[in-house]
Amino acid sequence: MNIRFFSGGAGCGKTYQVMQAIAEHVQAKPLQDGQKVLALTFMHGSRRRLHDRLGQVSEVGGRFECMVVDSLAWRVVYRWQALLAQKGGAVPAEGDFEGVCNAAAMLLSEPTVGYWLAATYPVFILDEAQDLNEVRLAIVIALAAHMDVIAAADEFQCLDEKLRPNLAFKWLEANSKMVTLTEPQRTKVAELLDAAHAIRSGRPPKSGTAFRIMPAAQPGLAGTFLSNQIGWSKGKRDFAVITTANGDFSQRVTTWVESRTTKHGNGPFSIPWEQSEKKAIDVFLGALKLPDKAAATLFDEHIHRMQDDRVSRDVRNWLDNQRRTQGRVEFSKQEIEDVVERSFMHRKNGMHHGRKELRGMTVHGAKNREFENVVVLWPAATGGDEEHRRRLLYNAVTRAKVRCLVLVQAQSALARPPFE
Numbered sequence: 001m002n003i004r005f006f007s008g009g010a011g012c013g014k015t016y017q018v019m020q021a022i023a024e025h026v027q028a029k030p031l032q033d034g035q036k037v038l039a040l041t042f043m044h045g046s047r048r049r050l051h052d053r054l055g056q057v058s059e060v061g062g063r064f065e066c067m068v069v070d071s072l073a074w075r076v077v078y079r080w081q082a083l084l085a086q087k088g089g090a091v092p093a094e095g096d097f098e099g100v101c102n103a104a105a106m107l108l109s110e111p112t113v114g115y116w117l118a119a120t121y122p123v124f125i126l127d128e129a130q131d132l133n134e135v136r137l138a139i140v141i142a143l144a145a146h147m148d149v150i151a152a153a154d155e156f157q158c159l160d161e162k163l164r165p166n167l168a169f170k171w172l173e174a175n176s177k178m179v180t181l182t183e184p185q186r187t188k189v190a191e192l193l194d195a196a197h198a199i200r201s202g203r204p205p206k207s208g209t210a211f212r213i214m215p216a217a218q219p220g221l222a223g224t225f226l227s228n229q230i231g232w233s234k235g236k237r238d239f240a241v242i243t244t245a246n247g248d249f250s251q252r253v254t255t256w257v258e259s260r261t262t263k264h265g266n267g268p269f270s271i272p273w274e275q276s277e278k279k280a281i282d283v284f285l286g287a288l289k290l291p292d293k294a295a296a297t298l299f300d301e302h303i304h305r306m307q308d309d310r311v312s313r314d315v316r317n318w319l320d321n322q323r324r325t326q327g328r329v330e331f332s333k334q335e336i337e338d339v340v341e342r343s344f345m346h347r348k349n350g351m352h353h354g355r356k357e358l359r360g361m362t363v364h365g366a367k368n369r370e371f372e373n374v375v376v377l378w379p380a381a382t383g384g385d386e387e388h389r390r391r392l393l394y395n396a397v398t399r400a401k402v403r404c405l406v407l408v409q410a411q412s413a414l415a416r417p418p419f420e
Helices: 015-029 046-054 069-077 079-085 097-108 110-119 136-146 165-172 190-201 220-234 247-257 276-289 295-306 309-326 333-345 386-397 410-416
Strands: 001-010 037-041 064-068 121-124 146-155 177-181 210-216 239-243 293-295 330-332 359-364 371-378 399-407
Touching: 001 015, 001 165, 015 121, 015 146, 015 177, 037 046, 037 069, 037 359, 046 064, 046 177, 046 239, 046 295, 046 330, 064 069, 064 146, 069 079, 069 097, 069 136, 079 097, 079 190, 097 110, 097 136, 110 136, 136 146, 190 330, 190 386, 190 399, 220 371, 220 399, 239 247, 247 371, 276 333, 293 295, 295 330, 295 333, 309 333, 330 333, 333 410, 371 386, 386 399
Parallel strands: 001 146, 001 177, 037 064, 037 121, 121 146, 210 399, 239 359, 239 371, 371 399
Antiparallel strands: 293 330
8 A cells, every 4th residue: 555644634735735646646647548537535515625625736637537435336337337246245325325335345345446536546536534433444555555645644533433543544654654743834823823732632711812712502692702803803704604503593603793793893794604515405395396207308498497507407407317227208206316416416627615704604614714704603502422522622723824803602601611
C-alpha cells in the first residue's frame, strides 16, 4: 500500500495539504489516457466541497471524479452483478445503502474488480475518513490494495457516537506515512484558538470578546443577540448560524430575527436554512403526489411540474430506456421515487457554498467549512454524552475565522461539560 495521511485539528490545513499532495503525485506519476483522480468522502456536502477544491488544482487539469463511497459502491455492484451472483450474493434494493456497500466490499475482494477500477483511477483521495463505518472502510482497504491513496481525517471531528473507537483513523494511522498538522491556518485570533484547544482538551472554554458564551433562555433574547451580531458584523456577508439541533428553539430564534428590529436598529435579517440531501428528497417527493401506478406520460407530467430540470431529465431518460429495452408502458410510484432519489443523490455540482451570505445550518452541515462570523445556537435539546457534546461544540466553534458567539438556551447546560 502507498498511503499518505494528513491528520490534525480543525483549520490546520488538511485539505490544503491533500491538494498539494495530489498535485505532486500527478506530476511524478502523470495520468495516462482515460485515467482520472478519484475523490471519495462519506457525505455529499464534503463531496461538493472536494469537487470545488480539486477543480482549482491545475496539475490535475479537470481530470477527476468526486463521489460519495455509497455511489462508488453502487457503481461496482451494478457493473459486476454476474460476479456477485457467482459469489452467492444478490443485488440489494436501491435504498439499502449498507447492503450495497457490503456487496461492493465482497466484489472488491476479487483482484479482477480492483484492477478494473485502478485502470481508470490509479490514485484516490479520501477526505473526512473518520466518518466511515466498518463496511465502508472495507471498501477503502480493498481499493488501497490497487491504488495510491492520499487521505485526511481527524478522529475528534467524528460526530457519530457509534464510530468510537474510530476504526478508519486507526487503520490509516497504522498503514500510512502519517503527517500530523499542528499549525492553525484558519484563524490567528487568540481567543478562538484558545477556546478550540480548551474544548478539545476537555477544559471549559473562556468567554471573552472574539469568543463569547452567553445564556439566552428565550428565543427573543437569543434573537436580539443574533440580530445585533449580524448588524455589527456589517451585514450578512460570510456569516453562519450553526445549531446542534434544528428544532423548535432554533426555528423560533431565526423567525424572531426575520421579523423584528432590535433597539440598536439591527434587523430584520433573512436566514435560510440549508437542507441535507435526504431532507431535500423528502420535501420533493412529498410535493409530487404521484399516483400508485400510471403510464409514463403521466409521471413525466408530474415531474415536469416540479421545475427541476435535472430530475425531470433523469426520470424521462429512465422511462424512455424502460420503454425501449423492455417495452413497458406502465410504472409504479415506488419506481419513480427511486429514480428521483438516485437523481438527487448523484448530483455532482449542485448546491455549492462558495458564495458569501448569511445562512443557517446544523453542526454536521458545517463540517469542513469556514466563515468569518459564527453564532452557535445551543438548544436545551442538545443530546449525547459529555464526549459527544464536546465534539459538537468544537466542530461548531472551529468554523469561525474572526468571531464566534455561543448562545446557550438552558442555564443548567452552562454548569456541565463542555462549558464547565
